[in-house]
Amino acid sequence: MNSWLALSILALVCWGITGNTQKISTNHISTQLSFIAFSLAFVPVGVAALLLLPEGVHATRLVWALGILSGILNGLGALTSFAAFSAGAKSSVAVPVMYLAPLITVLMARLFLHEQISVAQWAGIFLAPVSAWLLSMESN
Amino acid sequence: MGGYSRGRLMPRWLLLTMMTTLLWGVWGFEAKLVVDRATPFAAQVMFTAGMLMLGAAVLFSRDRYRGVNRARGVFYAVLTGILGGVGNVFFLIALQNGKASIIVPLTSLAPVVTVLVGVTVMREKVNRYQVVGLALALVAIFLLSL
Numbered sequence: 001m002n003s004w005l006a007l008s009i010l011a012l013v014c015w016g017i018t019g020n021t022q023k024i025s026t027n028h029i030s031t032q033l034s035f036i037a038f039s040l041a042f043v044p045v046g047v048a049a050l051l052l053l054p055e056g057v058h059a060t061r062l063v064w065a066l067g068i069l070s071g072i073l074n075g076l077g078a079l080t081s082f083a084a085f086s087a088g089a090k091s092s093v094a095v096p097v098m099y100l101a102p103l104i105t106v107l108m109a110r111l112f113l114h115e116q117i118s119v120a121q122w123a124g125i126f127l128a129p130v131s132a133w134l135l136s137m138e139s140n
Numbered sequence: 141m142g143g144y145s146r147g148r149l150m151p152r153w154l155l156l157t158m159m160t161t162l163l164w165g166v167w168g169f170e171a172k173l174v175v176d177r178a179t180p181f182a183a184q185v186m187f188t189a190g191m192l193m194l195g196a197a198v199l200f201s202r203d204r205y206r207g208v209n210r211a212r213g214v215f216y217a218v219l220t221g222i223l224g225g226v227g228n229v230f231f232l233i234a235l236q237n238g239k240a241s242i243i244v245p246l247t248s249l250a251p252v253v254t255v256l257v258g259v260t261v262m263r264e265k266v267n268r269y270q271v272v273g274l275a276l277a278l279v280a281i282f283l284l285s286l
Contacts, residue, residue, distance in 0.1 A: 004238030007230045008246050014227030016253020020262060021220040029213030030206040032198050037214045039195035041221020045228070046188025049181040057182045066174045067183055071190020073170055077163035079198070082217075084156035092258030092266055094157045096251040096277040102284040104165020109172070124283030131280050132161075134273025136154050 019095035026086040034082045039075060077101075093135050103128045180232065241286075248285040249278060 025034045050057070059067070084094050103125055109115040117125070150158075174183045198204065207213050234243050255274060258264040266274070 002238065004234040004236075004243065007234035008238065008243045011227045011230035011234065012247045012250045013253050014223045014230065015247065015250035017257060018220045018223045018227070019251065019254035020257045021216045021223065023258075023262070025213050025216035025220060027213070028207055028209040029217070030203045032201040032204040033207055033210070034213065034217040035198050036195050036204065037217035038221045039191045039198075041218045042188050042191050042225065045225040046185055046192075049184035049188070052181050053179070053185070057178075057185050059178050059182060059186070063174065063177045064186060066170065067178060067186020068190035068193065070167060070171045070174050070183070071187040071192075072194050073163055073167035073190075074187065075191045075194035077160050077167060079194070080156050080163060081160040084153050084160060087153040087156055088151075089153035089157055090258060090264045090266070091262065092255040092264045092274075093270055094153065094160075095254040095258075096274055096281070097154075097157050098160045098164065099248065099251045099281050100277060100284075101161050101164035101168060102248075102281070104162055105168030105172075106284055108166065108169040112169070113172075118286060120283045120286040124280045124286075127276055127280035127283065131273045131276035132158075134269045135277060136150070137267065137269040137273070138151070 016095075019091045019098075022082060023085045023089075023091040026082055031079065031083045031086045034086075035075070035079045038078060038082070093138075097132050097135055100128045100132060245282050245285045248281050251281070252278065 022034070022038075025037075029037075081094070081098060085091070106115075106117060106121055106125065110117050171183070171187075174186065178186070231243070231247055234247075251274075255266075259266060
Protein backbone atom coordinates (compact mmCIF):
# COMPACT_ATOMS: atom_id res chain seq x y z
CA MET A 1 0.00 0.00 0.00
CA ASN A 2 1.24 3.54 -0.80
CA SER A 3 2.28 5.54 2.28
CA TRP A 4 -0.11 8.40 1.38
CA LEU A 5 -3.00 5.94 1.13
CA ALA A 6 -2.15 4.46 4.54
CA LEU A 7 -1.94 7.97 6.02
CA SER A 8 -5.30 8.91 4.45
CA ILE A 9 -6.91 5.85 6.03
CA LEU A 10 -5.30 6.70 9.40
CA ALA A 11 -6.71 10.27 9.13
CA LEU A 12 -10.13 8.83 8.27
CA VAL A 13 -10.02 6.52 11.32
CA CYS A 14 -8.82 9.30 13.67
CA TRP A 15 -11.52 11.74 12.49
CA GLY A 16 -14.18 9.04 12.54
CA ILE A 17 -13.45 8.02 16.14
CA THR A 18 -13.67 11.67 17.32
CA GLY A 19 -17.45 11.45 16.78
CA ASN A 20 -17.63 8.58 19.28
CA THR A 21 -15.21 10.05 21.85
CA GLN A 22 -17.22 13.31 21.81
CA LYS A 23 -20.38 11.38 22.62
CA ILE A 24 -18.70 9.43 25.45
CA SER A 25 -17.30 12.66 26.88
CA THR A 26 -20.74 14.31 27.09
CA ASN A 27 -22.10 11.16 28.79
CA HIS A 28 -19.92 12.10 31.77
CA ILE A 29 -19.42 15.88 31.82
CA SER A 30 -21.12 19.10 30.68
CA THR A 31 -20.96 20.48 27.15
CA GLN A 32 -18.91 23.40 28.46
CA LEU A 33 -16.27 21.31 30.24
CA SER A 34 -16.06 18.97 27.23
CA PHE A 35 -15.36 21.94 24.99
CA ILE A 36 -12.77 23.49 27.36
CA ALA A 37 -10.84 20.18 27.56
CA PHE A 38 -11.18 19.69 23.80
CA SER A 39 -9.87 23.19 23.00
CA LEU A 40 -6.89 22.75 25.38
CA ALA A 41 -5.83 19.73 23.29
CA PHE A 42 -5.22 22.16 20.42
CA VAL A 43 -2.48 24.02 22.35
CA PRO A 44 0.30 21.51 21.56
CA VAL A 45 -0.75 21.52 17.89
CA GLY A 46 -0.65 25.35 17.81
CA VAL A 47 2.72 25.44 19.61
CA ALA A 48 4.14 22.84 17.18
CA ALA A 49 2.93 24.96 14.25
CA LEU A 50 4.58 28.03 15.81
CA LEU A 51 7.88 26.14 16.27
CA LEU A 52 7.79 25.18 12.59
CA LEU A 53 7.65 28.90 11.78
CA PRO A 54 11.05 30.18 13.02
CA GLU A 55 10.43 33.56 11.40
CA GLY A 56 7.11 33.90 13.26
CA VAL A 57 3.68 34.62 11.84
CA HIS A 58 3.77 37.56 9.46
CA ALA A 59 0.30 38.56 8.37
CA THR A 60 -1.80 41.67 8.05
CA ARG A 61 -4.41 42.55 10.68
CA LEU A 62 -7.13 41.46 8.26
CA VAL A 63 -5.58 37.99 7.83
CA TRP A 64 -5.13 37.68 11.62
CA ALA A 65 -8.79 38.64 12.09
CA LEU A 66 -9.87 36.09 9.49
CA GLY A 67 -7.64 33.41 11.05
CA ILE A 68 -8.98 34.03 14.56
CA LEU A 69 -12.55 34.11 13.21
CA SER A 70 -11.82 30.74 11.59
CA GLY A 71 -10.86 29.29 15.00
CA ILE A 72 -13.96 30.81 16.63
CA LEU A 73 -16.31 29.46 13.91
CA ASN A 74 -14.82 25.99 14.10
CA GLY A 75 -14.93 26.18 17.90
CA LEU A 76 -18.58 27.24 17.89
CA GLY A 77 -19.32 24.24 15.65
CA ALA A 78 -17.49 21.98 18.11
CA LEU A 79 -19.43 23.54 20.99
CA THR A 80 -22.82 22.95 19.32
CA SER A 81 -21.76 19.40 18.40
CA PHE A 82 -20.91 18.66 22.06
CA ALA A 83 -24.28 20.22 23.00
CA ALA A 84 -26.06 18.00 20.43
CA PHE A 85 -24.51 14.87 21.92
CA SER A 86 -25.34 16.12 25.39
CA ALA A 87 -28.97 16.61 24.25
CA GLY A 88 -29.16 12.93 23.24
CA ALA A 89 -27.85 12.77 19.67
CA LYS A 90 -26.43 9.38 18.68
CA SER A 91 -22.94 9.56 17.19
CA SER A 92 -23.99 7.20 14.37
CA VAL A 93 -26.84 9.57 13.35
CA ALA A 94 -25.54 13.08 14.15
CA VAL A 95 -22.02 12.75 12.72
CA PRO A 96 -23.15 11.91 9.13
CA VAL A 97 -25.42 15.01 9.25
CA MET A 98 -22.54 17.16 10.56
CA TYR A 99 -20.31 15.90 7.75
CA LEU A 100 -22.76 17.41 5.25
CA ALA A 101 -21.15 20.80 6.07
CA PRO A 102 -19.46 21.03 2.61
CA LEU A 103 -22.99 21.57 1.26
CA ILE A 104 -22.91 25.04 2.89
CA THR A 105 -19.28 25.65 1.87
CA VAL A 106 -19.90 24.75 -1.79
CA LEU A 107 -23.01 26.98 -1.96
CA MET A 108 -21.19 29.92 -0.30
CA ALA A 109 -18.21 29.53 -2.66
CA ARG A 110 -20.66 29.64 -5.58
CA LEU A 111 -22.49 32.67 -4.18
CA PHE A 112 -19.55 34.81 -3.03
CA LEU A 113 -16.53 33.55 -5.00
CA HIS A 114 -18.47 32.56 -8.14
CA GLU A 115 -16.83 29.12 -8.16
CA GLN A 116 -18.32 26.53 -10.50
CA ILE A 117 -20.30 23.64 -9.05
CA SER A 118 -19.68 20.30 -10.77
CA VAL A 119 -22.48 17.88 -11.75
CA ALA A 120 -21.34 15.51 -8.98
CA GLN A 121 -21.54 18.33 -6.41
CA TRP A 122 -25.05 19.30 -7.61
CA ALA A 123 -26.07 15.67 -7.09
CA GLY A 124 -24.58 15.84 -3.58
CA ILE A 125 -26.41 19.12 -2.88
CA PHE A 126 -29.79 17.55 -3.73
CA LEU A 127 -29.03 14.30 -1.92
CA ALA A 128 -27.78 15.94 1.31
CA PRO A 129 -31.13 17.30 2.64
CA VAL A 130 -32.90 14.01 1.82
CA SER A 131 -30.28 12.05 3.74
CA ALA A 132 -30.42 14.49 6.69
CA TRP A 133 -34.23 14.17 6.78
CA LEU A 134 -34.06 10.35 6.80
CA LEU A 135 -31.34 10.36 9.47
CA SER A 136 -33.48 12.62 11.67
CA MET A 137 -36.40 10.13 11.65
CA GLU A 138 -36.14 8.93 15.20
CA SER A 139 -38.70 6.37 16.37
CA ASN A 140 -40.12 7.37 19.75
CA MET B 141 -33.37 10.64 22.91
CA GLY B 142 -34.12 14.29 23.69
CA GLY B 143 -37.72 15.23 23.08
CA TYR B 144 -39.31 18.18 21.36
CA SER B 145 -39.03 21.37 23.38
CA ARG B 146 -42.04 23.66 23.63
CA GLY B 147 -42.38 25.83 20.53
CA ARG B 148 -39.76 23.87 18.56
CA LEU B 149 -40.39 22.05 15.27
CA MET B 150 -37.58 19.59 15.80
CA PRO B 151 -35.84 17.84 18.70
CA ARG B 152 -33.12 19.84 20.43
CA TRP B 153 -30.36 17.38 19.42
CA LEU B 154 -31.31 17.75 15.74
CA LEU B 155 -31.42 21.55 15.94
CA LEU B 156 -27.94 21.57 17.51
CA THR B 157 -26.67 19.04 14.94
CA MET B 158 -27.89 21.24 12.07
CA MET B 159 -26.35 24.32 13.72
CA THR B 160 -23.05 22.40 13.75
CA THR B 161 -23.42 21.59 10.04
CA LEU B 162 -24.11 25.27 9.30
CA LEU B 163 -21.22 26.59 11.43
CA TRP B 164 -18.71 24.10 10.01
CA GLY B 165 -19.98 24.84 6.50
CA VAL B 166 -19.42 28.59 6.96
CA TRP B 167 -16.06 27.80 8.59
CA GLY B 168 -15.03 25.78 5.50
CA PHE B 169 -15.69 28.84 3.34
CA GLU B 170 -14.04 31.30 5.72
CA ALA B 171 -10.99 29.04 6.22
CA LYS B 172 -10.42 29.12 2.46
CA LEU B 173 -10.09 32.93 2.68
CA VAL B 174 -7.40 32.42 5.35
CA VAL B 175 -5.33 29.73 3.60
CA ASP B 176 -5.36 31.83 0.41
CA ARG B 177 -3.53 34.54 2.41
CA ALA B 178 -1.37 32.61 4.93
CA THR B 179 0.70 29.41 5.11
CA PRO B 180 -1.03 26.34 6.62
CA PHE B 181 1.18 26.55 9.76
CA ALA B 182 0.48 30.28 10.26
CA ALA B 183 -3.23 29.59 9.72
CA GLN B 184 -3.05 26.85 12.38
CA VAL B 185 -1.54 29.34 14.89
CA MET B 186 -4.33 31.88 14.22
CA PHE B 187 -6.94 29.10 14.32
CA THR B 188 -5.65 27.91 17.73
CA ALA B 189 -5.79 31.50 19.03
CA GLY B 190 -9.45 31.79 17.99
CA MET B 191 -10.30 28.40 19.49
CA LEU B 192 -8.65 29.32 22.82
CA MET B 193 -10.48 32.67 22.92
CA LEU B 194 -13.77 30.81 22.70
CA GLY B 195 -12.55 28.28 25.29
CA ALA B 196 -11.71 31.17 27.65
CA ALA B 197 -15.20 32.65 27.13
CA VAL B 198 -16.81 29.27 27.93
CA LEU B 199 -14.78 29.20 31.19
CA PHE B 200 -17.20 31.85 32.52
CA SER B 201 -20.16 29.53 31.90
CA ARG B 202 -22.18 28.54 34.97
CA ASP B 203 -22.24 24.78 34.15
CA ARG B 204 -18.56 24.47 33.29
CA TYR B 205 -17.71 21.96 36.04
CA ARG B 206 -20.93 19.92 35.96
CA GLY B 207 -20.44 16.19 35.45
CA VAL B 208 -20.79 12.75 36.99
CA ASN B 209 -17.34 11.38 36.12
CA ARG B 210 -15.11 14.34 35.36
CA ALA B 211 -11.82 12.43 34.90
CA ARG B 212 -13.36 10.07 32.34
CA GLY B 213 -15.25 12.86 30.54
CA VAL B 214 -12.20 15.14 30.33
CA PHE B 215 -10.06 12.22 29.10
CA TYR B 216 -12.42 11.57 26.17
CA ALA B 217 -12.76 15.30 25.36
CA VAL B 218 -8.96 15.71 25.26
CA LEU B 219 -8.70 12.49 23.22
CA THR B 220 -11.17 14.03 20.74
CA GLY B 221 -8.92 17.07 20.31
CA ILE B 222 -5.75 14.97 20.00
CA LEU B 223 -7.30 12.53 17.48
CA GLY B 224 -8.58 15.50 15.46
CA GLY B 225 -5.13 17.12 15.46
CA VAL B 226 -3.29 13.87 14.65
CA GLY B 227 -5.81 13.21 11.87
CA ASN B 228 -5.06 16.67 10.45
CA VAL B 229 -1.31 15.92 10.45
CA PHE B 230 -1.80 12.55 8.68
CA PHE B 231 -4.08 14.27 6.17
CA LEU B 232 -1.57 17.07 5.41
CA ILE B 233 1.36 14.62 5.00
CA ALA B 234 -0.80 12.42 2.74
CA LEU B 235 -1.63 15.50 0.63
CA GLN B 236 2.09 16.25 0.24
CA ASN B 237 2.72 12.80 -1.23
CA GLY B 238 -0.53 11.79 -2.93
CA LYS B 239 -3.36 13.10 -5.08
CA ALA B 240 -5.89 15.43 -3.43
CA SER B 241 -8.53 14.13 -5.87
CA ILE B 242 -8.32 10.73 -4.14
CA ILE B 243 -7.37 11.74 -0.58
CA VAL B 244 -10.15 14.33 -0.01
CA PRO B 245 -13.09 12.11 -1.09
CA LEU B 246 -11.58 9.12 0.75
CA THR B 247 -11.13 10.95 4.07
CA SER B 248 -14.58 12.56 3.76
CA LEU B 249 -16.00 9.11 4.51
CA ALA B 250 -14.86 9.30 8.16
CA PRO B 251 -18.50 8.96 9.38
CA VAL B 252 -18.33 5.30 8.26
CA VAL B 253 -15.91 4.71 11.15
CA THR B 254 -18.12 6.71 13.55
CA VAL B 255 -21.18 4.63 12.62
CA LEU B 256 -19.29 1.32 12.82
CA VAL B 257 -17.93 2.17 16.28
CA GLY B 258 -21.28 3.66 17.35
CA VAL B 259 -23.29 0.58 16.39
CA THR B 260 -20.81 -2.16 17.34
CA VAL B 261 -18.98 -0.76 20.39
CA MET B 262 -21.44 1.79 21.81
CA ARG B 263 -24.51 -0.33 20.96
CA GLU B 264 -26.39 2.57 19.35
CA LYS B 265 -29.66 1.56 17.67
CA VAL B 266 -30.30 2.79 14.12
CA ASN B 267 -33.72 2.32 12.45
CA ARG B 268 -34.28 1.40 8.80
CA TYR B 269 -34.93 5.01 7.69
CA GLN B 270 -31.67 6.07 9.29
CA VAL B 271 -29.79 3.24 7.55
CA VAL B 272 -31.08 4.52 4.18
CA GLY B 273 -30.30 8.10 5.27
CA LEU B 274 -26.81 7.05 6.28
CA ALA B 275 -26.15 5.43 2.90
CA LEU B 276 -27.45 8.54 1.08
CA ALA B 277 -25.42 10.85 3.37
CA LEU B 278 -22.22 8.96 2.59
CA VAL B 279 -22.93 9.24 -1.15
CA ALA B 280 -23.73 12.98 -0.73
CA ILE B 281 -20.57 13.62 1.34
CA PHE B 282 -18.48 11.80 -1.27
CA LEU B 283 -20.07 13.71 -4.18
CA LEU B 284 -19.65 17.09 -2.42
CA SER B 285 -15.95 16.42 -1.89
CA LEU B 286 -15.28 15.75 -5.62
